[in-house]
Amino acid sequence: SSHEHKLNFKKSKEACLNYIQDAMLQKQWKRAAEFLTFYVESLEKDYSREPIGPSEMIWRIGSEILCHHSHSSMKEFNCFMEQMKTLGVKRYLKVCLEHVFHLLCNGQIDEAYQSLSLAESWRFGEQTAVQDKEMKLIQAYRGLLDYYSWSKQKNILLEHGVDGCADLSVEQEMHSCFRKAAVNLKEIIKIPGVWDLFVKCYVDLLEFYGDHNEACQVLNEYAYNSKFPANPNAHVYLYQFLKRQGESKKSLISALKILHDIVPSHELMIDFNTMLQKSKKRKKRRLGLEVIFAALDYAGWKENVKAWSCLARQLKQIVISEKHLDWIKQEWNSRKDWWPAFHFSRYLAKRNWQENQSLSYEKALVAGILLGKDCKYFKYVSHQGCKAQVKRFRMLKKFVNKHNPVYLRISG
Amino acid sequence: QSWPVYEEVYNKMLELAAFLDLPRFPDITDSCFLHPDMLCIKYLMEANLPDELHNWTCRVVKKIGIGEVDFLTLVPGNKSTRKVKYDILAAAVIVVVLKLLFLLDDHYEWLLSDFAEERNKNNKEGGLYFEFKKWYEVVKRSLDVEQKKLDEERAKYLWRCEKPLFYSVKNKSKVLKRRQMVVNLQNQFGKLSGSVQRAEKPNPSSFQLSWSEENTDGSCFHGHSLKGILQEKCGLLTAMNPDYWLCTVKLCNEKLCGHLAHYREVDFPQSYHFVLRLFSFLLRIQPSYIHDEVCMIEHKLFNKKLYKKLKYNTVLRK
Numbered sequence: 001s002s003h004e005h006k007l008n009f010k011k012s013k014e015a016c017l018n019y020i021q022d023a024m025l026q027k028q029w030k031r032a033a034e035f036l037t038f039y040v041e042s043l044e045k046d047y048s049r050e051p052i053g054p055s056e057m058i059w060r061i062g063s064e065i066l067c068h069h070s071h072s073s074m075k076e077f078n079c080f081m082e083q084m085k086t087l088g089v090k091r092y093l094k095v096c097l098e099h100v101f102h103l104l105c106n107g108q109i110d111e112a113y114q115s116l117s118l119a120e121s122w123r124f125g126e127q128t129a130v131q132d133k134e135m136k137l138i139q140a141y142r143g144l145l146d147y148y149s150w151s152k153q154k155n156i157l158l159e160h161g162v163d164g165c166a167d168l169s170v171e172q173e174m175h176s177c178f179r180k181a182a183v184n185l186k187e188i189i190k191i192p193g194v195w196d197l198f199v200k201c202y203v204d205l206l207e208f209y210g211d212h213n214e215a216c217q218v219l220n221e222y223a224y225n226s227k228f229p230a231n232p233n234a235h236v237y238l239y240q241f242l243k244r245q246g247e248s249k250k251s252l253i254s255a256l257k258i259l260h261d262i263v264p265s266h267e268l269m270i271d272f273n274t275m276l277q278k279s280k281k282r283k284k285r286r287l288g289l290e291v292i293f294a295a296l297d298y299a300g301w302k303e304n305v306k307a308w309s310c311l312a313r314q315l316k317q318i319v320i321s322e323k324h325l326d327w328i329k330q331e332w333n334s335r336k337d338w339w340p341a342f343h344f345s346r347y348l349a350k351r352n353w354q355e356n357q358s359l360s361y362e363k364a365l366v367a368g369i370l371l372g373k374d375c376k377y378f379k380y381v382s383h384q385g386c387k388a389q390v391k392r393f394r395m396l397k398k399f400v401n402k403h404n405p406v407y408l409r410i411s412g
Numbered sequence: 413q414s415w416p417v418y419e420e421v422y423n424k425m426l427e428l429a430a431f432l433d434l435p436r437f438p439d440i441t442d443s444c445f446l447h448p449d450m451l452c453i454k455y456l457m458e459a460n461l462p463d464e465l466h467n468w469t470c471r472v473v474k475k476i477g478i479g480e481v482d483f484l485t486l487v488p489g490n491k492s493t494r495k496v497k498y499d500i501l502a503a504a505v506i507v508v509v510l511k512l513l514f515l516l517d518d519h520y521e522w523l524l525s526d527f528a529e530e531r532n533k534n535n536k537e538g539g540l541y542f543e544f545k546k547w548y549e550v551v552k553r554s555l556d557v558e559q560k561k562l563d564e565e566r567a568k569y570l571w572r573c574e575k576p577l578f579y580s581v582k583n584k585s586k587v588l589k590r591r592q593m594v595v596n597l598q599n600q601f602g603k604l605s606g607s608v609q610r611a612e613k614p615n616p617s618s619f620q621l622s623w624s625e626e627n628t629d630g631s632c633f634h635g636h637s638l639k640g641i642l643q644e645k646c647g648l649l650t651a652m653n654p655d656y657w658l659c660t661v662k663l664c665n666e667k668l669c670g671h672l673a674h675y676r677e678v679d680f681p682q683s684y685h686f687v688l689r690l691f692s693f694l695l696r697i698q699p700s701y702i703h704d705e706v707c708m709i710e711h712k713l714f715n716k717k718l719y720k721k722l723k724y725n726t727v728l729r730k
């Protein structure tokens with residue numbers, strides 16, 4: 001005889017959990033809380049064979065409910081978290097971290113700092129070594145909060161600095177925050193990972209105190225160390241730093257080259273193209289053309305006047321010089337099947353003309369060069385422009401008509 | 413930890429009675445509460461079925477002899493007689509009667525209901541004719557609501573004992589701390605439950621579903637007449653339904669496999685399953701137990717026909 005339907009503890013609690021889950025998914029926090037009260041007694045049972053035990057369930061579910069429930073307060077949340085910390089020593093630091101995140105989200109910076117300091121001083125036999133990663137994170141976040149304090153004090157000093165009555169104690173505190181922050185931030189960014197915010201803050205500190213070498217080294221590590229995951233932001237930070245330091249175009253270009261490879265649609269591609277166009281080296285100019293074409297492959301750039309004007313400028317320059325037409329041919333080859341419909345349809349011609357004359361001007365120039373004077377985009381826009389008696393459109397029409405043979409050579 | 417199932421308790425009861433060498437229990441006569449005729453009244457009421465069905469249940473009980481004193485009375489230690497499960501028996505009788513009158517093949521009962529509905533339109537007698545369809549809708553709705561409540565109750569069931577148990581002195585403080593934490597958490601989240609203190613149950617009653625004729629919404633079927641589905645033949649009212657289908661052609665050996673038949677929901681019509689589900693909810697047991705009793709009753713009822721292999725209708729659904 002089957003006793004599978006027998007009501008037993010395990011099934012009853014599983015059913016209870018299902019009700020909690022359903023209630024949470026439907027954002028019925030009162031109902032979820034109600035069922036949770038019936039679930040908590042599972043803490044008194046042994047679940048050592050299960051992968052996730054009731055203490056973890058209760059921690060996670062309870063946090064969610066307290067986060068969203070309309071009647072719950074920070075005080076209650078804090079009280080709950082303190083209880084959760086005592087529940088599982090293996091999870092102690094994780095719970096501390098989550099608690100800190102929640103405090104930060106609620107603007108309780110000081111409480112978060114205290115919590116972090118407390119957690120940092122926690123020792124529990126071999127658990128301390130096992131939870132090493134969480135400990136590093138805790139130290140890193142404390143470093144971040146130290147940076148934040150430093151930043152506030154720096155601003156105070158800068159404001160009052162003109163008066164000359166710079167408060168010595170504030171300055172000393174600021175330096176002490178710097179030291180504390182620097183130590184912890186430096187540690188965390190050694191570990192392969194994505195530490196954008198920490199890196200930025202650390203570099204900011206280093207730059208302020210004039211340690212540019214260290215900053216450069218940190219940024220290079222972050223961008224080029226293969227152990228770290230590929231991160232476009234790392235290259236952006238490096239580029240911005242180099243720019244601030246007034247480094248040579250050569251180093252700026254090499255910083256952006258990788259960014260182009262990873263994220264061809266990045267907003268810095270305009271700066272990149274601008275630098276490359278002006279270069280004396282042929283290879284760089286060639287790369288510039290590649291970069292700007294690649295950026296315009298992306299829908300997000302369709303209406304970006306600056307991007308189109310970069311492309312237009314470079315194409316115009318090539319056409320006038322009559323050198324390197326093969327560059328245009330190479331780039332256009334893989335695009336001639338889909339760019340006309342993507343960028344140069346009659347519908348877009350109308351829309352661009354109505355919404356943004358400059359955009360339509362630049363695009364018309366590009367279309368005229370790539371597709372010839374008879375393409376619908378160019379025809380529509382130049383006609384409208386001439387009708388409206390805008391001078392540059394008349395110039396545009398003349399230019400394209402004059403260089404129409406070039407189009408024939410490109411498209412052939 | 414778990415709640416024992418009905419069958420476990422029942423078997424232990426029999427074992428205990430035999431072990432204690434108890435003598436024959438007091439006779440169960442037709443004026444006893446445990447007699448099928450009496451229990452049928454109770455369950456017909458609770459299932460919101462017409463009182464008139466009681467005539468039919470009594471007829472079935474009489475015909476197959478399950479109202480006899482010797483059949484019903486418990487004699488511990490007597491292994492040869494099949495022990496009677498009174499409530500399940502009564503419920504099964506009702507199910508058989510429903511099958512007799514309505515066939516319950518997912519087809520005929522609805523036709524019959526439409527027919528009764530027609531007759532109700534021209535009904536000038538004052539009392540309504542029973543319509544299966546209306547009954548089904550009303551009862552199903554209530555059953556679903558109560559079932560849902562029951563499921564939630566089960567999920568909310570608290571298992572712990574008043575005083576925490578611990579097995580060694582070392583454990584004591586840990587166990588007590590845990591208990592304290594559980595109590596704290598219960599209080600904390602209890603406050604967030606928004607609650608509704610459950611209103612005191614009005615009277616303790618063994619009826620889980622109750623239907624009142626005072627309700628004007630027509631949801632009580634006790635007083636309805638079966639005339640809508642009966643016909644007159646030779647001055648007697650008989651069922652219009654000429655057919656019957658047996659739940660199983662052959663009974664299993666209960667001593668070997670524990671059941672007389674094996675119930676699978678997919679093998680039977682949905683109306684039949686619904687009726688089993690209704691009584692299984694009321695009795696808090698699995699439908700298969702009721703199904704067993706239904707098979708037993710059917711085999712007694714159609715005994716002659718079965719074993720003489722005369723012409724009979726067996727319609728077994730896939």
